[in-house]
Amino acid sequence: MTSDISRIASTLGFTMAELSLNRVGKLSSHQSWMAIEDALTASGVTLAVLGGAMAMIFMVRPRGIVRSIGGGLALIGFAMLGVVAWKASVGAVRGIALNSEGVLCLGSNGRGTFATIGRVSVPIMWEAANVLIPGKRYRVYYLSDANSFLSIEPIVVNPKAQDAP
Amino acid sequence: MISSISMTELMSALGFGHDELELNRRAKMSRRQIRESVGESLGVIGILLSVLGLAIMATFYRGSAASRIIFGTLLWILFVTVVVLKVSEITGGLRPRVVVAEGELRVGADFGRTNSTVTIGAFRWHFPRGSVLPTVLVSGQRYRAFYVARTRRFLSIEPAVSDRASDRQASS
Numbered sequence: 001m002t003s004d005i006s007r008i009a010s011t012l013g014f015t016m017a018e019l020s021l022n023r024v025g026k027l028s029s030h031q032s033w034m035a036i037e038d039a040l041t042a043s044g045v046t047l048a049v050l051g052g053a054m055a056m057i058f059m060v061r062p063r064g065i066v067r068s069i070g071g072g073l074a075l076i077g078f079a080m081l082g083v084v085a086w087k088a089s090v091g092a093v094r095g096i097a098l099n100s101e102g103v104l105c106l107g108s109n110g111r112g113t114f115a116t117i118g119r120v121s122v123p124i125m126w127e128a129a130n131v132l133i134p135g136k137r138y139r140v141y142y143l144s145d146a147n148s149f150l151s152i153e154p155i156v157v158n159p160k161a162q163d164a165p
Numbered sequence: 166m167i168s169s170i171s172m173t174e175l176m177s178a179l180g181f182g183h184d185e186l187e188l189n190r191r192a193k194m195s196r197r198q199i200r201e202s203v204g205e206s207l208g209v210i211g212i213l214l215s216v217l218g219l220a221i222m223a224t225f226y227r228g229s230a231a232s233r234i235i236f237g238t239l240l241w242i243l244f245v246t247v248v249v250l251k252v253s254e255i256t257g258g259l260r261p262r263v264v265v266a267e268g269e270l271r272v273g274a275d276f277g278r279t280n281s282t283v284t285i286g287a288f289r290w291h292f293p294r295g296s297v298l299p300t301v302l303v304s305g306q307r308y309r310a311f312y313v314a315r316t317r318r319f320l321s322i323e324p325a326v327s328d329r330a331s332d333r334q335a336s337s
Binding site: 034036037038040041043044045046047048049050051052053054055056057058059061 | 204205207208209210211212213214215216217218219220221222223224225226227
């Protein structure tokens with residue numbers, strides 16, 4: 001089992017020390033920095049979209065239906081990205097590792113691979129399909145608010161405990 | 166030569182009104198002129214935000230170290246350059262102030278560029294080649310041009326009657 005976790009950890013990019021910290025709701029310094037990087041990247045994209053929309057509205061000055069559609073799309077895009085950036089920033093600042101356990105379901109869409117465990121769905125590396133078994137029970141650790149993946153471990157069911165009255 | 170173009174034609178060709186000229190003479194601006202000046206500055210701020218956002222994204226995106234360094238550095242240099250070049254224009258546009266320049270009009274072509282320039286005293290006005298400007302303004306004639314300080318955004322213009330001309334008019 002230990003070698004199983006080690007293989008999962010090395011493939012999905014976390015260490016056993018980080019898993020131990022995540023179990024008590026904490027993040028390693030590397031995970032904290034990654035969360036900050038994600039928050040800054042999301043904020044950068046949001047700023048770029050906001051700036052592009054402002055430049056389009058005030059410099060190109062589209063008229064009529066082009067202005068309405070372009071402005072509406074820019075507003076929706078900015079709002080959506082703003083929510084993502086806000087959540088990523090709050091998650092990075094709070095730095096709390098939450099967990100969810102249940103049967104693993106791996107899925108993918110245009111934005112990448114997702115692992116759904118319990119009520120939580122987190123983005124995960126596509127290599128997860130090589131080391132995780134769908135249908136098996138896992139506990140996933142993820143960053144609060146941002147919902148970004150931190151670490152994962154299989155749930156070991158103690159047969160003695162199960163049999164006990 | 167100047168008498169062949171009426172003030173009304175000049176105004177309609179260059180896009181300002183009698184009331185705006187009157188306000189500019191009193192160092193004030195119309196609502197439209199203020200809106201356009203502020204809007205232009207907001208557009209420049211938008212470009213700045215866009216470059217800043219891309220620079221942040223390029224610096225912190227989980228890509229290769231080489232791409233982070235190359236794109237990040239280039240975008241930060243671009244951002245700082247745009248800030249240095251445009252900060253005065255942005256502040257001038259957000260708090261617009263009318264400035265007047267008076268002198269003989271000179272039309273010059275920026276060699277190898279798509280813009281031509283009109284110079285009236287201290288005011289240099291860039292305009293795209295092929296615009297109506299040279300046909301409604303007369304080279305060598307004295308004009309009084311009103312523009313926004315720092316941004317050098319054109320507001321209005323009127324022929325300037327020189328002291329000698331006004332003396333002649335008064336004596337006749």
